[in-house]
Amino acid sequence: REWCLALPKVELHAHLNGSVRDSTLLELAKQLGDKGVIVFEDVKDVIMKNGRSLPECFQLFELYHILTTDHDTVTRITKEVVEDFAMENVVYLEIRTTPKNNEAKGMTKQSYMNAVIKGLKAVEAVEVVLFDSNSRTDKPLTCAPSSELGGDVSKKKIYVKLLLSIDRRETTLAALDTVNLAMEMKDQGVIGIDLSGNPVVGEWETYLPALERAKQLGIPITVHCGEVANRKEIQAVLDFCPQRLGHVCCLNDDEWKKLKSLMIPVEICLTSNVMTGGAPSLELHHFADLYNVKHPLSLCTDDSGLFSTSLSNEYYLVASTFGLSKAELFQLAQDAVEFVFAGDEVKKTLRELFRRAEKELT
Numbered sequence: 614r615e616w617c618l619a620l621p622k623v624e625l626h627a628h629l630n631g632s633v634r635d636s637t638l639l640e641l642a643k644q645l646g647d648k649g650v651i652v653f654e655d656v657k658d659v660i661m662k663n664g665r666s667l668p669e670c671f672q673l674f675e676l677y678h679i680l681t682t683d684h685d686t687v688t689r690i691t692k693e694v695v696e697d698f699a700m701e702n703v704v705y706l707e708i709r710t711t712p713k714n715n716e717a718k719g720m721t722k723q724s725y726m727n728a729v730i731k732g733l734k735a736v737e738a739v740e741v742v743l744f745d746s747n748s749r750t751d752k753p754l755t756c757a758p759s760s761e762l763g764g765d766v767s768k769k770k771i772y773v774k775l776l777l778s779i780d781r782r783e784t785t786l787a788a789l790d791t792v793n794l795a796m797e798m799k800d801q802g803v804i805g806i807d808l809s810g811n812p813v814v815g816e817w818e819t820y821l822p823a824l825e826r827a828k829q830l831g832i833p834i835t836v837h838c839g840e841v842a843n844r845k846e847i848q849a850v851l852d853f854c855p856q857r858l859g860h861v862c863c864l865n866d867d868e869w870k871k872l873k874s875l876m877i878p879v880e881i882c883l884t885s886n887v888m889t890g891g892a893p894s895l896e897l898h899h900f901a902d903l904y905n906v907k908h909p910l911s912l913c914t915d916d917s918g919l920f921s922t923s924l925s926n927e928y929y930l931v932a933s934t935f936g937l938s939k940a941e942l943f944q945l946a947q948d949a950v951e952f953v954f955a956g957d958e959v960k961k962t963l964r965e966l967f968r969r970a971e972k973e974l975t
């Protein structure tokens with residue numbers, strides 16, 4: 614476990630509101646309980662429950678959003694989530710989050726994202742690098758841009774990039790708004806689009822115009838795919854050929870064949886899939902098959918708070934379940950660099966970081 618913690622890691626599939634610390638959720642729930650907005654005792658049990666079905670997860674997200682959706686709280690959870698990932702040696706992090714309109718809180722999608730960025734700037738425990746050195750702008754962001762590694766060894770560095778999620782409950786217009794916002798914020802660390810939300814809600818055709826627009830604009834896309842056995846949609850997603858796919862649990866033989874021939878990198882979320890029933894068990898998880906055929910993969914947490922996991926733990930699970938050696942685990946972590954949405958400068962720096970770490974760790 615210690616070795617997995619020391620391993621430098623790349624996290625490509627982490628939902629902001631699913632990665633919040635339990636202690637923070639409990640504190641926020643207590644405050645809202647004191648104000649009479651919620652009944653704390655009921656909420657406490659829901660937060661602390663272990664093991665959740667997929668529908669229960671989406672009920673819980675409703676609660677998370679009640680607890681977290683005001684600007685200051687969004688800023689706070691962003692700061693904490695980045696610090697938590699950095700503390701376990703995640704060197705590159707793509708956080709995805711759904712920009713939210715909330716009239717009651719005076720919140721727009723834009724102001725929500727501004728609160729997220731404020732959270733990134735508020736991180737003190739580690740140095741947050743938001744820019745590729747070649748795409749830096751003159752915007753007055755306080756996070757020190759740096760591609761130098763090992764300069765200040767007393768402070769860890771973490772690259773953070775943002776993906777904007779389209780929630781499957783949204784309309785075509787709302788999804789287009791999110792893509793436009795991603796375009797407007799591309800100089801502020803936003804580098805991609807995600808499609809997520811309850812997989813039994815909504816139709817692929819609703820989001821397709823927004824995803825097509827993102828494609829036209831050259832914004833990389835990742836899609837939650839095959840969390841449920843929706844044959845028509847899985848086919849459509851594979852035909853659309855996003856830059857990456859999340860989960861890919863319920864594929865049939867033809868769809869596996871197609872995925873493998875397309876070589877679309879897959880964000881593997883072991884604990885999440887087992888807990889929500891997307892995979893029957895760790896041992897029978899599709900990681901093994903994809904790994905054995907050398908399909909491009911990266912291990913991810915999905916919702917480290919919700920599923921009480923960490924990226925180090927996901928690596929440990931792979932080692933203990935599938936018997937990967939340290940050298941193989943290292944290679945798995947290193948390979949993820951090739952699937953990041955950030956540009957070549959960042960990739961180059963990350964490759965160098967892994968080259969240096971290899972000497973110490975293998």
Ligand code: 5GP
Pocket residue numbers: 628629630631674709710711712778780809810811812837840885915916
């Ligand atoms: P947020 O976007 O609010 O920061 O993060 C929580 C949201 O991410 C949830 O409301 C949901 O839309 C999405 N999400 C988190 N985990 C999952 C997952 O495992 N599957 C899907 N399809 N969506 C998820």
